[in-house]
Every structure is written in C-alpha cells, then in structure tokens.
Amino acid sequence: MTSKEIRQQFLDFFASKQHKIVPSAPVVPFNDPTLLFTNAGMNQFKDVFLATGSRNYKRAADTQKCIRVSGKHNDLEEVGHDTYHHTFFEMLGNWSFGDYYKKEAIRWAWELLTEVWKLPKERLFATIYRTDDEAMEFWKSETDIKHEHILRFDEKDNFWEMGETGPCGPCSEIHINLSDNYEDPSLVNAGSPLCIEIWNLVFIQYNRDEHGKLHDLPAKHVDTGMGFERVCAVIQNKKSNYDTDVFSPLINEISKLSGIKYEKEEDSIAMRVIADHIRTLTFAIGDGAMPGNEGRGYVLRRILRRAARYGRKLNLTKPFFYKLVDVLVSTMGDVFPEIAEKKDYIKKVIKAEEENFNATLDRGIDLFDDIIKRLKNENKKVIPGKDVFRLYDTFGFPVDLTNVMAQEQGFTIDEKVFDKLMNEQKNRAREASKNKFASITINENDLSSFNIDDENPTLFTGYNELSTTAKVLGFKHEEEAAFIILDRTPLYVEAGGQIDDHGKITINGKVYDVVDVVKIENKVVHVVFGSGIKLNKNDEVKIDVDSERRWDIMRNHSATHFLHNALRTVLGTHVQQAGSYVGPDRLRFDFTHFSKMSEEEIRRVEKIVNEQLRKNISLNHHRNIPFDDAKKMGAMMFFGDKYGDKVNVVQFGDFTMEFCGGTHVQNSSQIGLFKILSEASIASGVRRIEAVTGAGAENYIYEQLEKIKLQDEKVNLLNDEKRHLEKEIASLKFKAKLGQINFILNQKEDINGLPVYKAEVDADNMDELKAFGDELRNRMKSGIGILFAKVEDKALIIAVVSDDLVKEKKLSAGKIVGDIAKMLGGGGGGRPHLATAGGKDVAGIPAALASVEEVVKKYL
Numbered sequence: 041m042t043s044k045e046i047r048q049q050f051l052d053f054f055a056s057k058q059h060k061i062v063p064s065a066p067v068v069p070f071n072d073p074t075l076l077f078t079n080a081g082m083n084q085f086k087d088v089f090l091a092t093g094s095r096n097y098k099r100a101a102d103t104q105k106c107i108r109v110s111g112k113h114n115d116l117e118e119v120g121h122d123t124y125h126h127t128f129f130e131m132l133g134n135w136s137f138g139d140y141y142k143k144e145a146i147r148w149a150w151e152l153l154t155e156v157w158k159l160p161k162e163r164l165f166a167t168i169y170r171t172d173d174e175a176m177e178f179w180k181s182e183t184d185i186k187h188e189h190i191l192r193f194d195e196k197d198n199f200w201e202m203g204e205t206g207p208c209g210p211c212s213e214i215h216i217n218l219s220d221n222y223e224d225p226s227l228v229n230a231g232s233p234l235c236i237e238i239w240n241l242v243f244i245q246y247n248r249d250e251h252g253k254l255h256d257l258p259a260k261h262v263d264t265g266m267g268f269e270r271v272c273a274v275i276q277n278k279k280s281n282y283d284t285d286v287f288s289p290l291i292n293e294i295s296k297l298s299g300i301k302y303e304k305e306e307d308s309i310a311m312r313v314i315a316d317h318i319r320t321l322t323f324a325i326g327d328g329a330m331p332g333n334e335g336r337g338y339v340l341r342r343i344l345r346r347a348a349r350y351g352r353k354l355n356l357t358k359p360f361f362y363k364l365v366d367v368l369v370s371t372m373g374d375v376f377p378e379i380a381e382k383k384d385y386i387k388k389v390i391k392a393e394e395e396n397f398n399a400t401l402d403r404g405i406d407l408f409d410d411i412i413k414r415l416k417n418e419n420k421k422v423i424p425g426k427d428v429f430r431l432y433d434t435f436g437f438p439v440d441l442t443n444v445m446a447q448e449q450g451f452t453i454d455e456k457v458f459d460k461l462m463n464e465q466k467n468r469a470r471e472a473s474k475n476k477f478a479s480i481t482i483n484e485n486d487l488s489s490f491n492i493d494d495e496n497p498t499l500f501t502g503y504n505e506l507s508t509t510a511k512v513l514g515f516k517h518e519e520e521a522a523f524i525i526l527d528r529t530p531l532y533v534e535a536g537g538q539i540d541d542h543g544k545i546t547i548n549g550k551v552y553d554v555v556d557v558v559k560i561e562n563k564v565v566h567v568v569f570g571s572g573i574k575l576n577k578n579d580e581v582k583i584d585v586d587s588e589r590r591w592d593i594m595r596n597h598s599a600t601h602f603l604h605n606a607l608r609t610v611l612g613t614h615v616q617q618a619g620s621y622v623g624p625d626r627l628r629f630d631f632t633h634f635s636k637m638s639e640e641e642i643r644r645v646e647k648i649v650n651e652q653l654r655k656n657i658s659l660n661h662h663r664n665i666p667f668d669d670a671k672k673m674g675a676m677m678f679f680g681d682k683y684g685d686k687v688n689v690v691q692f693g694d695f696t697m698e699f700c701g702g703t704h705v706q707n708s709s710q711i712g713l714f715k716i717l718s719e720a721s722i723a724s725g726v727r728r729i730e731a732v733t734g735a736g737a738e739n740y741i742y743e744q745l746e747k748i749k750l751q752d753e754k755v756n757l758l759n760d761e762k763r764h765l766e767k768e769i770a771s772l773k774f775k776a777k778l779g780q781i782n783f784i785l786n787q788k789e790d791i792n793g794l795p796v797y798k799a800e801v802d803a804d805n806m807d808e809l810k811a812f813g814d815e816l817r818n819r820m821k822s823g824i825g826i827l828f829a830k831v832e833d834k835a836l837i838i839a840v841v842s843d844d845l846v847k848e849k850k851l852s853a854g855k856i857v858g859d860i861a862k863m864l865g866g867g868g869g870g871r872p873h874l875a876t877a878g879g880k881d882v883a884g885i886p887a888a889l890a891s892v893e894e895v896v897k898k899y900l
C-alpha cells in the first residue's frame with residue numbers, strides 16, 4: 041500500500057464515523073505566540089478545548105503538518121540517528137469536542153489498526169496513565185487486545201501536554217513491538233527502534249495555567265495523534281521510516297547528487313538528516329517563515345546549516361539542498377498544494393541561505409588550510425585543540441568535519457584539548473546563565489599555583505580607558521595556553537549579565553588574542569593561546585579592548601536600564617529584573633510580569649526608551665560609593681543580589697538609577713535606536729524581552745527590508761504568472777468561439793451556382809472578426825463569405841472571396857463590403873480577397889444580412 045493510500049484510508053475511516061475532514065493548519069502558527077511551530081494536530085483546536093472558541097462540528101479528523109524542533113517537543117537531536125523521529129512529520133488525528141470519549145476513541149483506533157490495516161494484534165501494546173482505570177476497562181471491553189499487553193505508566197509517558205501551559209490530560213498510547221521478542225512488554229517506552237509508539241489517544245480534560253495548576257475544562261475531549269511516517273513503515277513492512285515511499289525519493293536524489301550510496305551508517309545518517317531537514321525547511325518557508333537571526337527564523341537557519349554541514353560529509357560543497365525541493369514537491373505537492381505553488385520562491389530562499397553559509401564555511405576552510413600549511417612547515421601532524429576549537433566556535437565546523445578534513449591531509453586532531461576548551465565554554469555558558477557575579481575556574485588552576493605576592497585586586501580600568509599598560513603579577517604556561525595575571529586590566533570579566541570583553545595583549549612587541557578573561561578570587565587571569573610566550577613578574581604588557589565590540593555591549597547595557605524603567609512605567613512597578621544578558625549583538629532582559637505584553641504595550645515601551653535616548657542624557661557614574669549612600673539616593677537594586685560595602689551606581693538623568701558594575705555609554709544618544717525583537721514567557725510569571733540597539737538595530741532593519749524584497753519578488757512573480765494566465769485564457773476563449781465557423785459552413789447558400797456564407801458572429805473587435813474571416817476563407821475552399829459583428833455601438837463587417845473566384849469571376853471583396861457598409865451608414869474596402877468595413881447602424885445588421893444575395897448578384 042502506498043503512503044498516499046494509507047493517508048486516505050485514515051481519513052476515509054473517520055469520515056465513515058461522522059468526522060469532518062479538515063485541512064492541516066499551517067506549520068507556522070500565526071495566532072499563537074506561545075508556539076514557534078505547530079507541534080501537534082490539536083494546536084488548531086486549542087481554543088475549542090479551552091472553550092474560548094467553537095466549531096460547527098463535534099468530530100474532526102485530518103493530517104496535520106508538525107515541526108518539533110523547539111520548546112517542549114524537540115526531536116532535533118534524534119533525527120537521522122534514529123529511524124523514526126523527524127523534525128517535520130505528519131500527524132494523523134481524530135477529535136471529539138465534548139462528544140465521544142474514551143470508549144469510542146479506543147474502539148475505533150483498534151478497529152482501524154487491526155481490521156482495516158490488519159496489523160498483527162500480538163505485537164500491539166496499549167499504555168495507560170497510572171490511575172486511569174476507565175481506560176483499562178475500555179481496552180478490555182472494546183478490543184480483543186491481550187490483557188497483559190495493557191501497561192500502566194506514569195506522567196512522563198502517559199500524561200500529554202502541548203506546552204508549559206494549555207490543554208492537557210491522561211493519554212493512552214499504542215505501541216508496536218517489531219522485535220523477535222514481540223510479546224516482551226519491557227521494550228515498551230524503552231527507546232528501542234524495534235518497539236515504537238505509533239498512536240497517542242489523549243483524553244483532554246484539564247488546562248494547565250501559568251503557575252502549573254490544573255483546572256478542569258468545561259467539557260471532556262478526545263485528541264489523538266498518529267505518526268504517519270511510522271505507520272507507513274509498519275504497514276509497508278520497513279524497518280525504518282526512511283525506507284518508505286515517503287522518504288525514498290529524497291534519499292535517492294541525495295544519493296544521486298552526491299554519488300554516494302545509502303549504505304554505510306555514517307553516510308546514511310547524513311542522508312537521513314538532509315532528507316528530514318528539507319521537509320522542515322520547505323514546509324516552514326511555504327507557510328510563511330524565513331530563516332533569520334531571531335526566534336523561528338533562527339531555528340530554521342540552524343537546521344539549514346545543519347543540513348549543509350551534513351552535506352559536506354557527502355562531499356556536497358556547492359548549494360545542493362534547494363535542489364531537493366523539486367523532489368519533495370513532486371511527492372507531496374498534491375496533498376499540500378502550498379509547497380507546489382511556492383516552489384520557486386522556496387528554492388530561492390534556501391539557495392540564498394546556502395550560499396551565505398558556504399561563504400562562512402569557506403572562510404573557515406581558508407583558516408584550515410593556513411593551519412595545515414603552518415603545521416607542515418613545523419613538521420607536525422596533529423592539529424592543536426585550540427585551532428579545532430576556533431574552527432568550531434567561530435566558523436561553525438563540527439569536530440567530526442574537521443576530523444574528516446584533517447584525515448584527508450594525513451593529520452589527526454588533538455581532541456583532548458578541544459574537549460577541554462569545549463568544557464570550559466560550556467561552564468562559562470552555565471555560569472553566565474546563573475546570572476550572578478560569576479567566577480570561573482580554569483580547571484584545576486587556582487591562585488596558589490601562580491605564586492603571587494601582591495594582595496591587591498586586579499584593578500579594572502575599563503570604565504575610563506580601552507587600552508592600558510599593565511604589570512605582570514603572575515604567569516603560567518600550560519600546553520599551548522598562557523595564563524597571565526595583571527595588576528590592572530581594561531577587559532571586563534563577565535558579571536551582572538554583561539559578557540566578557542575580547543581583546544589583545546602585546547608581549548615583547550608580539551600581539552596575541554586574549555581568548556578568555558577569568559576572575560579567580562580578586563585577580564583577573566588573561567588566557568592567551570600561543571607557544572613560547574615568556575614573561576616574568578613585573579614585566580610590562582600592553583592590553584587593548586576590542587573597542588567596537590565593547591561599544592556595542594555598552595549600548596546594549598545602558599539600553600537595558602532604560603528598558604527596565606520603561607517597563608515599570610508601562611506595566612507597573614511589580615516589574616522586577618529577573619536576569620539579563622548583555623552581549624554585543626543583542627540584549628536580553630528577564631522580568632517578573634504575569635501576562636503577555638500586548639503589541640501596544642511593546643510599542644509604548646519602545647517609544648519611551650527611544651524618546652529618552654534622544655534626549656542626550658549624560659551618564660552620571662557614581663563609583664565606589666558606600667552602599668548605604670547608594671540606597672539613600674534611591675538607586676534600584678537587583679533583588680537577591682549581594683552587594684559589597686562599596687558599590688557603583690549608574691544614573692542617566694532622572695530616568696534611571698541602578699546599582700550596576702557594568703560598563704556604559706557616556707551619553708544616551710550614543711545608543712542610537714532601540715528595538716524590541718521578541719517578548720515571551722520563560723517560566724511562570726517571568727517574561728523575556730530580546731532587543732537590539734545601534735548597529736544591531738541597523739542590521740535588523742536591513743534584514744526586514746531583505747524580507748520585504750523577497751516578498752515583493754514573490755508578488756511580482758505571481759503577477760507575471762497571472763498576466764500570463766489571463767492571456768492564455770483569452771486565447772482559449774477565442775479558440776472556442778472560432779468553433780462558430782463550423783456552424784456557418786453548414787449553412788451554405790447557393791447564388792447562381794456559387795457558394796455564399798453569411799452570418800453574424802460573436803467577435804469582440806476587428807482583429808477577432810478578421811480571424812473569423814481568415815478561418816472561414818481557409819476552410820470554405822471556394823466561395824464568398826460575409827460576416828458581421830456587433831462591437832459596442834458599431835457594426836463591423838468582413839468580406840472574403842476565395843482565390844479562384846477572384847481570378848475567374850473577377851470578384852472583389854472590397855467592392856462587396858463597400859456596398860454593404862453603405863447600407864449600415866458607413867464605408868470601407870480592401871483587397872479583392874479580403875476587405876473590412878464598419879457602419880453606425882447596428883440595428884440594420886439583419887437587413888444587411890438579408891441583402892447579401894442581392895449585392896453579390898450585382899457583381900456576377
């Protein structure tokens with residue numbers, strides 16, 4: 041059975057049970073800000089379950105396009121590595137809205153699986169929620185499943201929720217055990233590819249609110265979801281979804297494009313990932329999403345890049361991904377016409393993204409080549425961990441890709457150091473997310489190993505300067521990294537949400553990147569990669585901050601303070617900062633507030649902030665003042681933070697004054713434009729705003745313009761197509777009209793032995809009438825033809841005479857048409873074989889038709 045038939049049989053089955061078959065909702069939910077992508081069939085009915093909306097039917101069924109790459113349901117990591125999770129898949133579902141409940145849901149699911157599709161009963165298992173005795177009862181009374189195949193599980197497996205909030209309830213799942221031990225219940229819910237969940241019957245009876253509390257819904261509903269690709273694999277007797285006809289055309293095309301067979305596990309993983317990801321990209325773009333730098337767009341961009349990187353494993357280095365759209369459209373475009381309609385647009389978007397990403401990768405490859413050249417000169421065969429890390433961190437090269445590239449050149453990579461650097465980065469991220477004045481330890485290093493005799497803290501000079509000369513207090517070299525402690529530094533160490541500065545250090549005239557700054561106790565350690573660095577205590581080094589980046593950070597940090605106060609102005613003083621991230625590219629601000637901000641509230645906040653920024657307010661930086669004084673001034677504290685005796689307070693006019701150790705612009709107008717990108721919930725009662733300033737806002741504008749341009753191009757394309765179609769329709773219409781000639785040919789008259797044809801035809805203008813004349817002349821062979829048409833308030837006439845009559849009888853169409861036109865109050869003429877004329881007397885056409893015989897006779 042083909043997948044197409046399977047899909048149809050599902051729909052037919054539920055149609056026969058009085059279900060209305062509804063179309064799939066778009067994968068991009070336009071009216072649900074809590075969801076990035078549609079992740080289940082029930083999404084489009086959420087309002088029905090919550091009783092905030094209704095439908096004029098009580099039972100529905102459909103196949104729903106789903107994407108699971110973010111939020112509560114995220115299957116990205118599984119994809120390709122297993123055989124049954126996809127980022128995009130179809131969920132077949134049937135629903136009852138306060139109509140039937142567990143009994144029918146269970147009976148019909150069983151009937152479809154075992155009677156229509158004839159799945160082997162002995163391999164099927166049903167799971168139910170721990171306490172759901174009702175479901176247990178119905179499995180026993182409504183089906184002939186083996187009783188020992190009904191298994192109880194707890195919340196983790198048998199309580200379904202769409203997201204952190206929303207409709208939910210206990211569920212009953214159907215699993216199939218395809219292993220040799222098919223009666224073995226221990227495989228159920230154990231993550232085995234041979235025993236998978238195919239269908240989930242959810243009994244929706246609760247709504248979970250923002251505080252996590254369950255409330256009874258006004259009515260009980262059924263919401264089921266079956267994995268279409270999984271059930272196809274089972275019915276088609278395949279071990280993997282990718283072996284079904286849903287995926288094989290894609291896999292074959294990838295194989296063709298790469299020239300690599302779908303055989304070796306490593307290649308196969310790459311092919312599966314690519315086949316999966318093209319579906320997600322195509323459907324998401326088809327439904328209006330775009331790869332980009334934020335939210336949904338960012339998720340898509342990451343997925344596309346992931347596919348491109350896997351493509352490189354198959355030696356696909358040029359844009360190739362977009363080429364798969366054709367195959368996908370040819371297999372699914374009839375069921376989901378939206379992807380067929382937008383095919384060219386989708387291809388264009390994907391191709392542009394691929395080209396963009398390839399440019400980044402190519403820069404990485406240049407770097408890689410440099411590294412290899414350098415190592416060859418040094419007669420080395422191992423790529424140092426820091427280089428592998430840089431390729432990963434800056435150019436997005438996964439380690440295995442670097443490894444493959446290294447092997448090709450006869451090199452290996454130092455994975456140990458790479459892992460270490462990765463771990464450090466992860467630790468940093470973890471610490472950063474804790475959002476405290478974080479101190480990061482460099483593995484086992486602590487200050488004692490530096491033998492420092494100076495007790496003073498490293499002085500942070502970065503409030504006033506971005507470059508300084510500093511004295512070495514301590515120094516250590518380990519493998520290829522140097523750790524340098526200085527008496528002073530302009531580099532900011534991540535704290536209070538503001539991330540580390542990047543910078544350079546000049547040692548004996550040589551410049552090195554400072555790859556990390558870490559605070560250990562009261563000292564700042566500068567981490568520098570490079571071999572052979574030699575330093576002694578009290579040596580002097582020059583140290584510079586990457587100032588462009590720092591300026592971006594300062595803009596974002598100062599803007600955060602303005603944002604904080606604007607939120608309190610618009611939403612109320614219950615708004616408290618709950619965390620923040622300040623980087624060069626964007627700022628993130630978490631705050632306490634219980635409901636989603638409206639568009640209008642967001643605009644007001646933006647307006648207030650921008651209005652203040654334009655006021656050119658100077659920074660009033662109170663540094664190192666006693667804590668109590670700061671409190672007395674009324675500076676806002678970050679709740680839950682500990683402060684020392686001496687604190688810094690950052691004030692901009694009378695708009696904002698906060699305790700803050702970060703770095704700031706000197707003047708509000710240096711921030712430029714402030715723009716909010718998104719507002720969303722991150723935990724109950726905590727919201728998150730992401731925003732950009734300065735160059736970030738500028739980039740944002742360009743990105744939006746780019747989007748509009750693409751949309752415009754799309755519109756132009758559609759317009760061209762429309763014009764083309766209109767022309768085609770007009771020409772088809774006219775062809776149909778020309779059929780009238782057959783009728784005219786059948787009404788031949790005979791005047792003195794000569795055939796004469798005459799009629800009024802339905803022509804819209806003289807060109808059409810001429811076409812009629814030509815057609816008649818071609819088809820009548822020998823004879824005289826006279827045709828009339830009414831066009832608006834004019835009578836048009838054409839006369840045609842066949843060549844033989846022009847020659848032998850000296851007949852002239854011009855003369856004939858002239859005589860007739862006179863009768864209609866007009867005139868005209870032309871050549872002997874074809875002539876046209878017009879007249880004003882439209883009402884005279886019947887009389888003129890009648891007098892044709894007379895006129896013709898005159899010339900014989």
Ligand code: ATP
Binds near residue numbers: 080108129269
């Ligand atoms: P699993 O535990 O296998 O990830 P799930 O519990 O997340 O499944 P549900 O949320 O209940 O699945 O979704 C309903 C049905 O959709 C499942 O029974 C399964 O057949 C199918 N399904 C879920 N996630 C995927 C996916 N990522 N790819 C393909 N099918 C899926």
Ligand code: MG
Binds near residue numbers: 113
């Ligand atoms: Mg899942």
